[in-house]
Amino acid sequence: MSIPFSGPPAQQQGSSPSPMGEPRDYAEVIDQAHERSRHYGVVVHERPDYSRPGRGELDDVVEGNQFLFQHAAPIMETLYEQIANTHSMVLLTTAQGLVLHSLGDKDFLEKAHRVALAPGVDWSEKAKGTNAIGTALSEETAVTVHGDQHYMRANHALTCSCAPIFNPHGEVVGALDVSGDHRSYHQHTLALVRMSAQMIENQMFAGSFPKAVRLHFHARPEFLGTLVEGIAVFTPEGRFLSANRSAQFQLGLSYNALQAYTFSSLFDLPMSTLMELFGGASDAPRQLHLQNGVSVWCRADIKPQGPWAAPAFSERAAVMAVSRAAPARKPQLSSLQYLETGDPQVAAVIAKLHKVMDRDIPVMILGETGTGKDLLAQAFHNDSARARQPFVAVNCASIPESLIEAELFGYEEGAFTGARKKGAVGKIAQAHGGTLFLDEIGDMPKHLQARLLRVLQERRITPLGAGKEVDVDVAVVCATHKNLKDLIAQGDFREDLYYRLNGLVVRLPALRERTDFVRVAQKLLKTLCDDGQQVGISEPVMDLFRRYHWPGNVRQLHNLLRTAVVMVGSEGEIAPEHLPDDFLEELHGMGTAASAVTPGFAHALPHASPQAPAPACPLPAQAAPAAPDTDASADGQSLQDVTLLAMAQMLQLHKGNVSAAAKALGVSRNTIYRKKNLLPPDLLN
Numbered sequence: 001m002s003i004p005f006s007g008p009p010a011q012q013q014g015s016s017p018s019p020m021g022e023p024r025d026y027a028e029v030i031d032q033a034h035e036r037s038r039h040y041g042v043v044v045h046e047r048p049d050y051s052r053p054g055r056g057e058l059d060d061v062v063e064g065n066q067f068l069f070q071h072a073a074p075i076m077e078t079l080y081e082q083i084a085n086t087h088s089m090v091l092l093t094t095a096q097g098l099v100l101h102s103l104g105d106k107d108f109l110e111k112a113h114r115v116a117l118a119p120g121v122d123w124s125e126k127a128k129g130t131n132a133i134g135t136a137l138s139e140e141t142a143v144t145v146h147g148d149q150h151y152m153r154a155n156h157a158l159t160c161s162c163a164p165i166f167n168p169h170g171e172v173v174g175a176l177d178v179s180g181d182h183r184s185y186h187q188h189t190l191a192l193v194r195m196s197a198q199m200i201e202n203q204m205f206a207g208s209f210p211k212a213v214r215l216h217f218h219a220r221p222e223f224l225g226t227l228v229e230g231i232a233v234f235t236p237e238g239r240f241l242s243a244n245r246s247a248q249f250q251l252g253l254s255y256n257a258l259q260a261y262t263f264s265s266l267f268d269l270p271m272s273t274l275m276e277l278f279g280g281a282s283d284a285p286r287q288l289h290l291q292n293g294v295s296v297w298c299r300a301d302i303k304p305q306g307p308w309a310a311p312a313f314s315e316r317a318a319v320m321a322v323s324r325a326a327p328a329r330k331p332q333l334s335s336l337q338y339l340e341t342g343d344p345q346v347a348a349v350i351a352k353l354h355k356v357m358d359r360d361i362p363v364m365i366l367g368e369t370g371t372g373k374d375l376l377a378q379a380f381h382n383d384s385a386r387a388r389q390p391f392v393a394v395n396c397a398s399i400p401e402s403l404i405e406a407e408l409f410g411y412e413e414g415a416f417t418g419a420r421k422k423g424a425v426g427k428i429a430q431a432h433g434g435t436l437f438l439d440e441i442g443d444m445p446k447h448l449q450a451r452l453l454r455v456l457q458e459r460r461i462t463p464l465g466a467g468k469e470v471d472v473d474v475a476v477v478c479a480t481h482k483n484l485k486d487l488i489a490q491g492d493f494r495e496d497l498y499y500r501l502n503g504l505v506v507r508l509p510a511l512r513e514r515t516d517f518v519r520v521a522q523k524l525l526k527t528l529c530d531d532g533q534q535v536g537i538s539e540p541v542m543d544l545f546r547r548y549h550w551p552g553n554v555r556q557l558h559n560l561l562r563t564a565v566v567m568v569g570s571e572g573e574i575a576p577e578h579l580p581d582d583f584l585e586e587l588h589g590m591g592t593a594a595s596a597v598t599p600g601f602a603h604a605l606p607h608a609s610p611q612a613p614a615p616a617c618p619l620p621a622q623a624a625p626a627a628p629d630t631d632a633s634a635d636g637q638s639l640q641d642v643t644l645l646a647m648a649q650m651l652q653l654h655k656g657n658v659s660a661a662a663k664a665l666g667v668s669r670n671t672i673y674r675k676k677n678l679l680p681p682d683l684l685n
């Protein structure tokens, strides 16, 4: 958030309220920036590195920041007109501080600074120490850095004012800066930069959320339709989507804090009443009352109602357009739609998840190991409005109990013996703005359950050894294969935490229960094959799969197919020979049990038979396999029998031509040769 600032740099020693009301101490901002600069190892007297990336690389950066660039470029022109002849330049940077575009008369600057303010130069604090761009981006606040407030001596000749630019999702996407000769300092520059940044934000905002209900408001009706009006957008059901800076200021809530609100909780009015008030032809503003008691004048933009679609945020659309243009990639199975392969239980899970998406309802995923709980959590995140923010997974079972607290909550420098020198940001803080996935939540140590509960309730954390609390905004998804109710009964899991986590509980079916086994297997195969590689699954293998109980679920099937695909080679069908020995041995060992097909499979695969596949033609007496496998399955045939039978048949059909038989079976010639001792010798050429 920006700081309203209009005084000369000397006045930066004082405090001034930010739009959210908290006082900011400018001296402290500069001191902290210097502290960070030292920490980054920036050297005061060193000549700054003004090197720039190659043209192609810079073009890529500009391309990646098109959304910002397109909205900022015209406003930069207007800003430049206002500061013309003040020996200054206007700069636009990325969120990392790399100059994207610069405008201005460079003649007044010495050569060194002309180079320094050119596109491609990195002005992050890490690269240049305290400076307006780097510091504004680090602090997410507007700031002027004048003369010797710059950390590096070489930059003392500059005066720079910069404001960060936020996109409609509350993320910093860049910065707008005016830099010039320190003798040309003007007290209004920062205010001008802030207003221009706000204009860029409003422009970006205007093109986003076309289907949303858009509310324009201000305490004074004459300010409606101006730069300073507040704009907040909601889904037709009243869920908060976004708000511009002025709206955040008027509501007294940050973008992140607003996520917890709805239209009715902010304006003390049901959404349906707003629809009625503004649904007619009249465009006259009306007075509404904010929950903080302030009255504001409003106009609402209500689009014809249709099913709510994900916000058509143009930057996101641009990213998607780029990815569509990119060479086709294998499906990543990272979206909920990819996980739907026809099983009604899975479909029901996905439908429920769609309903609670972006509703701040914690999700609990139950299911055996390997059923795809982690994948489902990621897909849920990827489809949500938080997709561009981090997805942070914590496996509570795999972290030693002594470390889990530090891992989750982070720690300050020197918080405990053995703590890393610089401290560490915990997983919860890393997930800020995104999704925290607590895998194996049943393994969370009891003493930390209370702490986690507090974080979930208060949305704040205190890193180990730190006095200060930090706000966190995370969507919480947890998973477990354990029965939490049992754990509660045994006193190993807190009931209050359970009820905090179980907003929506979904259960992923075990693979053996799924009716879409064939499609799951085919989809996995697709992701495992190299481009151009065509691998299928032979019917004998499908039969074996049907007999198996898959304790490791999809993970086990995935691993097994991965090995089989390698065994098959460039193309063909997976035959029993391509399957790992331990799997075959297990099946073999299962004997009669193996043939007892799980009920789920029986109806899952209408053609499935608990029997081994019947030979397509009777086996000639001389082709009867030697029988090292005395362990026969229920129908009297072992797996080995089935394999040898198929080979013998094909060899007979192809008159002993091993290549032709191998091709027909979809196996390599070596596979047949490996079995030659078990096949009647006269069948082989």
Ligand SMILES: Nc1ncnc2c1ncn2[C@@H]1O[C@H](COP(=O)(O)OP(=O)(O)OP(=O)(O)O)[C@@H](O)[C@H]1O
Pocket (backbone or CB within 6 Å): 333, 339, 367, 368, 369, 370, 371, 372, 373, 374, 375, 376, 439, 481, 520, 523, 524, 554, 555, 556, 558
């Ligand atoms: N529906 C699916 N489609 C494709 N692959 C899947 C599917 N479900 C799971 N997988 C794959 O199976 C493996 C295990 O999935 P995942 O880790 O999500 O399971 P899990 O239930 O979280 O397991 P655990 O309880 O052991 O942590 C991964 O390789 C994943 O890609």
